[in-house]
Structure formats: C-alpha cells, structure tokens
Amino acid sequence: MSKPTIYSIAQRCGVSAATVSRVFNRPELVSAPVREQVMAAAHELGYQPSSAARGLVTGRAEMIGLIVPDITNPFFPLLVRAIQRSAERMGSSVMLVDAEESAAAEVRQVAQLRSRVDGVIVASPRSSSAALREAARGLPCVLLNRPLRDLSSVVCDNTSALFDAGDHLHKHGHRSFALLTGPSASWAAARRAQAVRRWARGRGVELAELGPFRATFKGGRQAGAALLGTAATAAFAFDDLTACGVLAELAGRGVSVPGDRSVVGCDDVLLARTVTPNLTTVTAPMEDLGTTAVQVLTRQIEAPGGAPEHVRLPGSFVARDSTGPRPTP
Amino acid sequence: MSKPTIYSIAQRCGVSAATVSRVFNRPELVSAPVREQVMAAAHELGYQPSSAARGLVTGRAEMIGLIVPDITNPFFPLLVRAIQRSAERMGSSVMLVDAEESAAAEVRQVAQLRSRVDGVIVASPRSSSAALREAARGLPCVLLNRPLRDLSSVVCDNTSALFDAGDHLHKHGHRSFALLTGPSASWAAARRAQAVRRWARGRGVELAELGPFRATFKGGRQAGAALLGTAATAAFAFDDLTACGVLAELAGRGVSVPGDRSVVGCDDVLLARTVTPNLTTVTAPMEDLGTTAVQVLTRQIEAPGGAPEHVRLPGSFVARDSTGPRPTP
DNA sequence: TCGGACAATGAAAGCGATTGCATGATTCTG
DNA sequence: CAGAATCATGCAATCGCTTTCATTGTCCGA
Missing domain, CATH: 3.40.50.2300 (Response regulator)
Structure with a gap:
C-alpha cells in the first residue's frame, strides 16, 4: 500500500483521475453523488494531494x-x-x-x-x-x-511617534537629551535618528548624539555607560533591546530610572513590558x-x-x- | 523568455537534458568540458532547478x-x-x-x-x-x-540541574522553598515539578506548592504575589518568563531579590540575562x-x-x- | 421529433526534473 | 588486434497532478 494518488481514488470509485482532481479543485463541475463518493474514498484512504505535483503543473x-x-x-x-x-x-x-x-x-x-x-x-x-x-x-x-x-x-515610520515621545519628555521638564544611535547600516536607525534630530531642532533643545551602538543588550549597556558621561536627563534608545541594556547599566550603577534619567525605547517588544521599570516606547503595528x-x-x-x-x-x-x-x- | 529549464540549457549546449541533470546531481559522470559548459550556461541563464519537479520524482x-x-x-x-x-x-x-x-x-x-x-x-x-x-x-x-x-x-531533562539549583540555595542557608508550577498539561512542567519535589524530599526541607500558573509574564506576576503569601525564602519558577514576572511583582512590592527572596528560573532565554537582577536559572542546551x-x-x-x-x-x-x-x- | 445547449465525464498532453537502460566511442588486456 | 571493460551520453519512462478538448447523454424549445 503506497501513498494514495488521484488514480487510486479514481479506480476505487470507477471514475477517471480528472474527475477526482475536479472534485478538489472545481467541485461545482462534478455531480453531487460522484463528488461525495470521491470525497469519502479520499478521506478513507487518507489521501493528501502531492503539492510537488500540483506545484509542477500550476507553477505555484x-x-x-x-x-x-x-x-x-x-x-x-x-x-x-x-x-x-x-x-x-x-x-x-x-x-x-x-x-x-x-x-x-x-x-x-x-x-x-x-x-x-x-x-x-x-x-x-x-x-x-x-x-x-x-x-x-x-x-x-x-x-x-x-x-x-x-x-x-x-x-x-516612527517619526511622529518619536515627536510625541519628545514632547512627552519636554512636558516633563527635560531640556537636555541624548540620542543613542543604532547600527549605521540600518535604515530604521537612520530614520529614527533623523526624526529625533528634527524634533530636537524644532524644539530648540540640546541633543547629544552617542553611538552607534550594536542593537543588542550589550550594546545597550555600553550606551548606558556613555549616557552617564553626558548631562542629558533623557535618552532615546535605538530600540527596546538596547533600552533594556541602558536600564540594566544604569541600575547597576545605582542610577534610578525614571528618577534620575528617563529612557524611551522603540518597537514595544515583549521585553518592554517585562523589564523594570516598564519601558516607555513606540509601538510598531x-x-x-x-x-x-x-x-x-x-x-x-x-x-x-x-x-x-x-x-x-x-x-x-x-x-x-x-x-x-x-x-x- | 520564460524560466530556464534543463531543456533550455541542454539545447543551448547541444546535449541532452539527462546530461544537464547529471551535471548537477552526479557531476562525476559527466566529462569535464561538457560539465563546465553546462554550468556556465546554467549560470548565465540564471537557472534554478524546479524543486517541485525534482520533488515529484525523488519523492523528497x-x-x-x-x-x-x-x-x-x-x-x-x-x-x-x-x-x-x-x-x-x-x-x-x-x-x-x-x-x-x-x-x-x-x-x-x-x-x-x-x-x-x-x-x-x-x-x-x-x-x-x-x-x-x-x-x-x-x-x-x-x-x-x-x-x-x-x-x-x-x-x-533538567532534573539534575534542578538538584544543583536546590543545593545551591540550600548551601546559601535556605530551608523553606516554594515551587511555582507551570501549566498542568505541560510535560516539562510536570517533570520539573517532580524533580524539585524529589530534591526537597531528599533534603528534608519544606516545599510549598503554588499554582499552576500560566507560562507567561502575567502568570509570573500572579505567582510572585502568591509567593509572598508563604514563608518560603526561595522559589523555583516554572521557566524564565514566569520568573521574570515574579521578579517584577516582587520589585513592585518593594521586596528585594536576592535580598529578601531568591528566585531561580529555567531555560536561560535571552530574558534571563536582560532582566535585573540577572536570573539564576537552568540553561537548556x-x-x-x-x-x-x-x-x-x-x-x-x-x-x-x-x-x-x-x-x-x-x-x-x-x-x-x-x-x-x-x-x- | 429533432437539433442544439448544457452538464458530466474521460482521454491525453504536458509541467520539469530523475534515472535505468541502451548505445557508441575509447581504452585496456592478453 | 580482437574482444572486454569502461566511459560519456542519449532515449524514454516516470513521478502525481491540472487542464484542454472531445465525447456522451439529457433536456428543452420549436
């Protein structure tokens, strides 16, 4: 007993293979009784159409x-x-x-x-x-x-959301910011950096650019360390993962978030809601x-x-x- | 110009399709000059064998x-x-x-x-x-x-590693433990629970069983809350994700880890090293x-x-x- | 009652590869 | 140098399915 094919079924039902094929692809072309008989047989034999064969002829x-x-x-x-x-x-x-x-x-x-x-x-x-x-x-x-x-x-495109993030921080009194940039080859990183720069310029606030950092937890720790070298009270991390690294680094050095510094991430991955404190971030749809x-x-x-x-x-x-x-x- | 096939190539090189096929599957059966000519033509035409066709005949x-x-x-x-x-x-x-x-x-x-x-x-x-x-x-x-x-x-199988975890805690003076169990339908959960139970019995220490909790961050928070209802100073979480939930819940209530309680996770996922404090856990290979x-x-x-x-x-x-x-x- | 429209089905031609067998050309062997 | 062994290649069947075209049988209107 090898794998059932449309022929096994056809034979079993006394019809042609073409009919069996139609039962599956264009059932409306087959009379009800035949259709049901074929379906029953197919089910009984555990028939599964070969996607290779189908793909070969349909090209899909x-x-x-x-x-x-x-x-x-x-x-x-x-x-x-x-x-x-x-x-x-x-x-x-x-x-x-x-x-x-x-x-x-x-x-x-x-x-x-x-x-x-x-x-x-x-x-x-x-x-x-x-x-x-x-x-x-x-x-x-x-x-x-x-x-x-x-x-x-x-x-x-996170541009407008990053503007919102900036405004949110601004409203909280922050005036000196840090931009922790992501991998230079990444389009998203460039785009986000650009958005933050535009926002900062528009607001006329100070923006220190740090990086680029690798988009990893470790990269985030480095970014966190770098951040402490500046006077910025709020930082835009490239993404949530790096933001977590930043958080960890700050925590490790006894710097409180959001007490001493504010951090915003980007992407809203699971991590953002499992880390302490929960990350303020930009959710991607x-x-x-x-x-x-x-x-x-x-x-x-x-x-x-x-x-x-x-x-x-x-x-x-x-x-x-x-x-x-x-x-x- | 439709997609190139072994026939296009065969024709172009003045050989048969079989030969072209062999160039790719059993190159040692084809003479060097022909082989190279075919490979060159294939490359030039951007030939890619159709996996559907191949799959159809090979059955793989x-x-x-x-x-x-x-x-x-x-x-x-x-x-x-x-x-x-x-x-x-x-x-x-x-x-x-x-x-x-x-x-x-x-x-x-x-x-x-x-x-x-x-x-x-x-x-x-x-x-x-x-x-x-x-x-x-x-x-x-x-x-x-x-x-x-x-x-x-x-x-x-984490049994022996969980024993090690237990011993580690025991060495640190812990005598009262909590087991935060995972989904009851999960084999891993059952297995881990069993290991912890066996270890506790062997050591003759107290073990409170809490749960089952869902294997999510939220489930972990609940577990954390439950944990605080017990006198246990150390807890075995079902996995790292729930452990993180536990950590978050404890942190939220001002309970220090590892100051007030110790927590061990399981699996050693990325999270384990990004959370603060880094999770003591059992790494899966x-x-x-x-x-x-x-x-x-x-x-x-x-x-x-x-x-x-x-x-x-x-x-x-x-x-x-x-x-x-x-x-x- | 007959021709045409229509519905249901079958026969058969591929889709693009792999592969056993046959063949012709070389090379070896004694 | 004849016959065997070896090598390179081609022929053609095959994998399981889809789809076009042809065929058959029914039903309807005139």
Whole structure:
C-alpha cells in the first residue's frame, strides 16, 4: 500500500483521475453523488494531494519565504507570527530563514529559496541595495523596514511617534537629551535618528548624539555607560533591546530610572513590558506590518512585474514607567 | 523568455537534458568540458532547478516542518534557529508553523504540512497524545520536550540541574522553598515539578506548592504575589518568563531579590540575562536540542517505520544574581 | 421529433526534473 | 588486434497532478 494518488481514488470509485482532481479543485463541475463518493474514498484512504505535483503543473508553490536577520531579536517573533497568520489565510505556508546577521547569508538564502517559493518577504537591514536587487531579480519580493525604489516595501515610520515621545519628555521638564544611535547600516536607525534630530531642532533643545551602538543588550549597556558621561536627563534608545541594556547599566550603577534619567525605547517588544521599570516606547503595528507585507507580496505574485508598492505605517507612542519628570537638580 | 529549464540549457549546449541533470546531481559522470559548459550556461541563464519537479520524482521535499505553540515565547527563537541551521546543513529547509497555542491548530497544521514536508518536528506541550499520534501517522516525526512511547522524541531533562539549583540555595542557608508550577498539561512542567519535589524530599526541607500558573509574564506576576503569601525564602519558577514576572511583582512590592527572596528560573532565554537582577536559572542546551532533533528526524526519514528514538539532554545550572544567602530574620 | 445547449465525464498532453537502460566511442588486456 | 571493460551520453519512462478538448447523454424549445 503506497501513498494514495488521484488514480487510486479514481479506480476505487470507477471514475477517471480528472474527475477526482475536479472534485478538489472545481467541485461545482462534478455531480453531487460522484463528488461525495470521491470525497469519502479520499478521506478513507487518507489521501493528501502531492503539492510537488500540483506545484509542477500550476507553477505555484503556495509558499512564501521569510528572511529575517536574527530570529532571536525579540522584534521578529511577533512579525513572523503575523505574517504566518495572514499567509495561511491566503492559502500559503511560510518558509522561515534566519540569515544569522550575515548579509552574505541573506543573499545566498534568497537564491536558495527562489525555486521553492512564490515570493519572499525580506527583513534585511544589512544587505547592500545592489545585492538585494540582484537577489530579488525575477522573484516577487517585499522589503520590510527598508525602502528601495524599485522593490516593494512595507515600513514602519516612527517619526511622529518619536515627536510625541519628545514632547512627552519636554512636558516633563527635560531640556537636555541624548540620542543613542543604532547600527549605521540600518535604515530604521537612520530614520529614527533623523526624526529625533528634527524634533530636537524644532524644539530648540540640546541633543547629544552617542553611538552607534550594536542593537543588542550589550550594546545597550555600553550606551548606558556613555549616557552617564553626558548631562542629558533623557535618552532615546535605538530600540527596546538596547533600552533594556541602558536600564540594566544604569541600575547597576545605582542610577534610578525614571528618577534620575528617563529612557524611551522603540518597537514595544515583549521585553518592554517585562523589564523594570516598564519601558516607555513606540509601538510598531506588528500585526498590520505583517498582514500588509503579505498582501503586497500577493499582489506582486499575481501581477509579476507590476509597479512596486510602498506602504508606510505609523508607530504610536506609549508612555510607561521609564520616563518621568526631570530630576530637580 | 520564460524560466530556464534543463531543456533550455541542454539545447543551448547541444546535449541532452539527462546530461544537464547529471551535471548537477552526479557531476562525476559527466566529462569535464561538457560539465563546465553546462554550468556556465546554467549560470548565465540564471537557472534554478524546479524543486517541485525534482520533488515529484525523488519523492523528497527537502523540507522539514517545525511546529511551535507560540513563537513569541522566548524559548523558541533559539530553538528555531538551531533547527534551521542544522537542517540547512542537511540540505533541507524549514517550514515554520506557529500553532498559536491551540491544540486543534497543531493537529490541523500537521495535516496541512503532510504533503509538503519530509517530516516534522513538533514542540507541542498541549495536544493530546492520541491526537498527536494520529496526526503523525505515516509521517516521520520527532517530538520536542514531550516524550511519547511510539514517537521519537528529544527532551531536555533538567532534573539534575534542578538538584544543583536546590543545593545551591540550600548551601546559601535556605530551608523553606516554594515551587511555582507551570501549566498542568505541560510535560516539562510536570517533570520539573517532580524533580524539585524529589530534591526537597531528599533534603528534608519544606516545599510549598503554588499554582499552576500560566507560562507567561502575567502568570509570573500572579505567582510572585502568591509567593509572598508563604514563608518560603526561595522559589523555583516554572521557566524564565514566569520568573521574570515574579521578579517584577516582587520589585513592585518593594521586596528585594536576592535580598529578601531568591528566585531561580529555567531555560536561560535571552530574558534571563536582560532582566535585573540577572536570573539564576537552568540553561537548556538549545543548540544541541535542535541539532539532535534534526538528526533524529533525518534518520526517521531515511528509515521510515524504524524504531522511535528517545534522546534526553541534560540542562545545567547557572548561578547569577537572583539567588543569594537566606535573609537573616 | 429533432437539433442544439448544457452538464458530466474521460482521454491525453504536458509541467520539469530523475534515472535505468541502451548505445557508441575509447581504452585496456592478453 | 580482437574482444572486454569502461566511459560519456542519449532515449524514454516516470513521478502525481491540472487542464484542454472531445465525447456522451439529457433536456428543452420549436
């Protein structure tokens, strides 16, 4: 007894394979009695259509690739889940690839994926644009948090939320700020830094730029240490993970947050709500980001060579416990 | 210009498709000049073999499924990465599925996956054994952290590490302990609880059992609150996430850790080292767990119907800052 | 009552690769 | 130098499914 195929079923039911196939794909073309008989037989035999065979003829893999630079970064699990969920809704599965922080790996992975997926979603802060373009040639692709003119992209724009964060701190009396910058190659880092700078200039407040720091907990500790070398009473961390590092470093040195300094993070990952004090941060609309990415990708797949789409979703500011009034000197 | 196939290449090089195929699969069977010519042409045309076609004839998808109950649980990203890494080494890709904490989804997903993968790795604390068995029927499968007699499994056994943890606390003078139990349906939770109980009995110390609590940060907070209702000076949390909740709850109530109470976690996820104080915990050998799971699965795939394998890997105790000497009353 | 429209089904041609077998060209062996 | 062994290559079947086209049988209107 080998795996059941449409032929096993066809034979069993005394119909042709074509009919069996239709029962699954275009059931309305098959008469009710036959349809039911076939379905019953299929169920009884435990029939599962071979996706390889189907893919071969339809040219669709019903699968999308998802490339993340580092799944251990708490930013991604939420995204992965959102993407997976909406992919499932579209009848596709998700193939996850962790590029392990290596640009070379990213590009290599895309090449690897090509033949197995209908398209890819790439969350790739690192790779060079040229490498990305090349890798995506002829393959429907949407970039996450990294716009590129000729490839579709879905990005989270935190500019206005960061303005809100600044205003929030300003209202609390802070006048001297520090910007703890993230990896220089990261689009998000550049973008966030720019937003903070613009805000500070607009407000006419002092802004010390520190960094760049690696987007890790350790990087955050270094940033925290650096922060103490300045007079800033409030700091914008690149993301929540670094903010946590900052918090830890400050705590380690007996500096109170938000008593002595205020810290705001970015992304609102799980960590933000498990750390003490809870992080004031900017929440990224993960669910939306994922859903949108899948939708855009689907469109690219259905109309290959269509114009690239660019979607920008705003984050929003959320005040928690890592920010407070300026310490009275 | 449609997608290049072995035929395009064959034609271009004046050889047969079979030869082209061999260049990629059994290059030693092809003469050097032809081989190089074909490779050059393939590269030039940007040829990528169709995995659907290959899969159809070889019967292999070169892909394994990975089902996790909740990718946002910090336990999993490390595992996912380890699995992906070693799958890649075996020439397979990983299809990730987040069952979203639903046993029904888990089983449904396995069914869905069947036709697209060569086998699955299931990290499924929830589903009933019967459901799992049924879902895995005829599909190579290895269970993670959940042994079942007739299915292969790879589990992390923390028993001895928990003994070490207990001894560590005992040495620090603690005599009254609390066990904050995890979800009752989880094998790991049961196992850990059992280990702690055995240890406590062996030592003849007092052990208050609290719970079960959900394996979330919130669950941890509740556990923390409950802990304060007891005289225990040291607590075993179900995992790091709940331990963090405990820490947060205690901190919120002005209870110092490790000054007033000691807390040990389990798993050693990223969180353990980002929280203040750093968690004393039991590290799970994630890398090994993942690698082993893939190896076992590979064996199952190559010899379907072979006897199930059961691997048990020990965790190890690591002392950090959430444990200390018993407070002097 | 007959022709055409329509519904239900089957036959068969691929999709793009792999692979066992056959073949022709070389090289070896005694 | 004949026959065997070896090597490189081609032919063609096959994997399981989808889909076009053709066929058959029904039903309806005129």
